[in-house]
């Protein structure tokens with residue numbers, strides 16, 4: 242396994258729309274293993290392939306306290322079951338150090354492939370529902386900062402750009 246480097250906002254590569262995974266084989270399972278290692282090391286609760294500059298529809302998530310419930314979603318499709326909105330303070334490994342209240346539907350149905358290439362359906366609520374919607378946005382080239390005001394987003398962008406310059 243290998244740690245992958247995580248792209249940070251406003252890197253334009255985060256705006257890439259991910260392609261469908263054609264076949265779930267050892268190549269894809271290697272990406273999944275590396276993504277889990279990268280997510281747990283960060284540490285984070287979710288990671289989309291887009292964030293590690295792999296533009297295929299792969300998401301890994303583990304929202305459990307003790308990091309024992311790894312979930313993989315390949316080619317995920319999400320439908321809203323309950324339009325009721327809830328607010329969560331979201332963060333993102335690609336926007337490190339910033340947290341904002343984001344409003345999303347509270348209950349969704351996800352259809353995806355697992356690491357064996359088998360289709361499964363889940364109907365998560367709460368944190369897992371939020372997390373899946375957040376990661377699905379990444380696969381579409383979208384970030385949680387797109388939901389906040391331009392002023393706030395610009396402020397975050399400037400702070401991160403300053404950090405990136407001082408690191409370079």
Ligand SMILES: [Zn+2]
Pocket residue numbers: 332333334335375376379
């Ligand atoms: Zn994110």
